[in-house]
Amino acid sequence: MAGGLPGKSSANSSACDNEPRGIVMPEICRETTKDAEFVHPADMADRLEHLSLEKQVCALHNMSKGDAAEALAELDGNVAVDVLENMDADVAAQIIAQMAPDDAADVLDELDEEHRNVLLKKLTRENSEELRNLLNFDPDSAAGYMNTDLILLEKHLTVDEAIAHIRGEMKEKENPYYGYVVDEKDVLLGVLSVRNLMLARPGTLVGEAVAGQAVISVRYDANRREAASALSRYNFLAMPVVDYEGHIMGVVTYDDIMDIIDEENSADMLGMVGADPEENVDTPWPESVRKRLPWLMVNLFNSAISASVVYMFEGTVAQMAALAVLMPMVANQAGNTGQQALAVMIRQLATDRFDHKKAWLAVLREAKIGIVTGLFMSLVAFAGAWQFTANVVVGGVMGGALLCDMMIGAVAGGSIPLILRALGRDPAHASSIFLTTITDGAGFFIFLGLATLLVF
C-alpha cells in the first residue's frame, strides 16, 4: 500500500517535474509518502478532490498503481475524467489495468471517445477486450455494473476441490464471497458460499450440493433498480447476472448496489420536482440552469393553464376581491395533500414489487385519507372564511372547494406515478409539477365556480 517516494516519481509526470524536488512538493505527495498505509481509498479520494488538478495528477503518479486504481475508483466521475485526460497516457493505462473491470469501464465510459481509445490501446489485448465488452452494455443496466471477475465451479468438482480452487483464486479475486456452480456450457446451476462449502459433506459434488436450488439471478439487461432491489431483498453479497439462456456473465456486488440505491433515491427526489436526477451541489451551476430551465418552462406553461381558470372568473373576482385572498389557500392545501400521496407512492414503487391490484388499492387508500383529512380541514376553512368575509355562503364555498380539491389532490398524487409508470416513464419524473397543475386548476375552478353560482 506504500506510495512511491516523491524522488522516484515517473519521469513522465510533467506536473510533478515542474515542482522543485523536496521543497514545494505538493503536500498531498508528501503525505502519501509518509503514511500511505493508513489511508483508506475513499479518504484518499476525498483528499484528492480538495486539490488542484495538477496536484491530483501528481499525487496519483506518486502512488503505487494499485492505490491509485482504488482512489480513482472512489473519485467523483468529473474529477476522474479530468485527471485521466491530463495524465500521461501510459501511467493512466497502468492505473486502469489495476482497477476492477466494472470500475474501469465506468471511468472509461465517461471519457471522450478519443481518450478512451488511446487508453484501451495501451492495455493488454485481453484486458482491453474485456473492457470494450463491458462498455457495450447500457451503463444503467445490471450488466453496466457487472464484475466479470468471479469464481466458477464446474459441477463435477467435489466440495474439497472447490474449496482448494477458491483458496487458489483468493489472491487474484478481490471478493471471493461465492462460488458459482455451472455446467459445461457455463449455465448457472447454483451458488455456494465458502461457508456452505465448509459445512458440506467432503465427498459431495458441487452439482449435487446445489441440486434443487432455486437459482436467483438477474438478466444482464435488467435495469439497475431491479438488480438493486433483488439483491437487497435477498441480502446477497453479490447477485449473479445471466443472459437469456442462463449463462453466467458476471456478478453485481453489494457495494455497487448501495451506490445504486442512493443514486436512484436521489433521482426520485430530484426528478419529482424537475431537477436533473444526477444533480448535486458539485454540478457546475450553469449546467444546472440548463437542465432546470426546461422544467421551469413546463411549470410556467402549466401554471398559465391554472391561471386561465382564474381568468374565466375574472368578473367574479372583480366583484369580490376577498376571493383572491382565499383562492390560493385552496390550491396550496390540496397541493400539499397530493404531495403526501405522491411521496408515499413513489417510495413504494421504488422499494417494492407492486402489482396492479395493490397499486390501485393504494390509490383508494389515498382517496379515503383525502376525504377524511379534507372533511376536517374544510370545517376549519369554512369557519375561517365565514369569519373573515362575514358571509356564510363564502364560508361554504371555501369549505366545499377545499374538500373537493383535497380529494382530487389525494387521488392525483396517488395515481400520477402509476400512470407515468404505465406509460413506460419514470414514476417520479416531474410528477410534482403535473400534480400542482391539477390541484391549482381544479382548486381555482371549483372555488371560483361555486362562488359565481352561489354568492351573487
Add this chain to the structure above:
Amino acid sequence: MAGGLPGKSSANSSACDNEPRGIVMPEICRETTKDAEFVHPADMADRLEHLSLEKQVCALHNMSKGDAAEALAELDGNVAVDVLENMDADVAAQIIAQMAPDDAADVLDELDEEHRNVLLKKLTRENSEELRNLLNFDPDSAAGYMNTDLILLEKHLTVDEAIAHIRGEMKEKENPYYGYVVDEKDVLLGVLSVRNLMLARPGTLVGEAVAGQAVISVRYDANRREAASALSRYNFLAMPVVDYEGHIMGVVTYDDIMDIIDEENSADMLGMVGADPEENVDTPWPESVRKRLPWLMVNLFNSAISASVVYMFEGTVAQMAALAVLMPMVANQAGNTGQQALAVMIRQLATDRFDHKKAWLAVLREAKIGIVTGLFMSLVAFAGAWQFTANVVVGGVMGGALLCDMMIGAVAGGSIPLILRALGRDPAHASSIFLTTITDGAGFFIFLGLATLLVF
C-alpha cells in the same frame, strides 16, 4: 431447510388443530411441506403476508424453527407482532431463540411490554440477557442494529490459529466475513478479512498484521444514518461498533445498512411534504390521517399567512382582477425553483459529509441558478403578462416580481435544510411546507406591492 409435515405440527398450535387434517389444510402449509427447500426466507415472508393471521401462525408452526426465524425476520413489523402475539408463547420463544440477536431485538421492540416479558422469560438466561441488553439501546442508533455475534481474535494469535479459529466458528456464525483483532480488554485494534488472513505470512501474529491499521468504526450511540454512510463509504461488509473507550460491542452488517439507507430515503421524501417518515401503502389509513392532519393544519395556517398578504392589497386586486390571475403564477414558479434547491440540498445532506463552508457555497450556487433561471423566466413572463393585460407596466411588475421571488425561493430552498439541521432538527422534515409559505408570501407581497406602487 425442510419444513415439518403438517401431521407433525405442534400440539400447541390451536390455529392448525382447528383445521381437519389433510382436507382444508391452509395452502401455505402444504406448500411449505412440498418444496420448503426451494423458498428463500424473503419469498416465504411475502407469501405469509398474503395469508390470514390464522394461517400465518399455522404456517410458522409447521416450519422448522430455523426457517420460521428467518421468515419472521423478513416479515413487515406489524405482521410479525400480530403473529407473535397470537402464537403459542413456547413456540414463539423457540423461534426467537433461533433469530439473529439484532433481528430478535427488533421484533421484540415492537411487541407490547407484557408479551415481550413473557417471551424473554422463556429464553435461556444468556439469550434473554443479551436481548434485554440490545433492547436498552436507542433503536435508531448504531447499537440498535448491532449484531453481537462476531469473531474476536486475541492479538497474540498467529494467522494460522486465527484461520483455524474462524473455521471452527463458521458453523455457528452466520456471516464470518471478518475477524476483529482485540487486546486483552476487548479494545478493537484492527480488522482482518478471511482473505487478509489467507494472504498473510503464516507465522505472523494477528496483532502485528493490523499494526498501524487506522481502525474504522462507529460509536454505539452514533445515529443509524451515520453508521450507514460510513459503511457505504468504505464498502465494508460489516462496520464495527465500539463504546467510548474503543471496546468492541458488535457489528452492523451491510444488509441492515441497505434497509437503513432505504428507510432514511423514504423518511426524507415523506418528511419533506409532512407525511410520517415511516408511512407506506400498508399503513392503515386512519393512522395516516392522524399523522398527516397536524402538518396539514400547519400548512393551512401557513397559507393563511400568505393569504393575509393578498388581503393587505385587496383594494388593488379589486381595481384590477387580472392581478388575481397572474399572482398564483409567480408563487407557483418560485415554489418550484425552491423545491429544486430543496431536493438537491436534502440529498446532499443525506449522502455526504458536508462542512459549514461547503454548505453555504451550495446555497450561493442555488442563488446563482435562481438569478439566471429567474432572469430567463421573467422575460417570458413579462412578455406574456404584457400581452395578456395589454399593459406594459403590469408586464414589468410580473417580470420583476417573478425574478425576485425565484431568487428568494432558490435561497430559501437551499437554506431551509441547513437551518433545520443547525436547529438540531431533521433537515427534510416539513421543509416543503415552510418553503411554500415563504415563496407564496413573498410572491404575493412583491407582485401586489409593485402593482399598487406602479400600476395605478
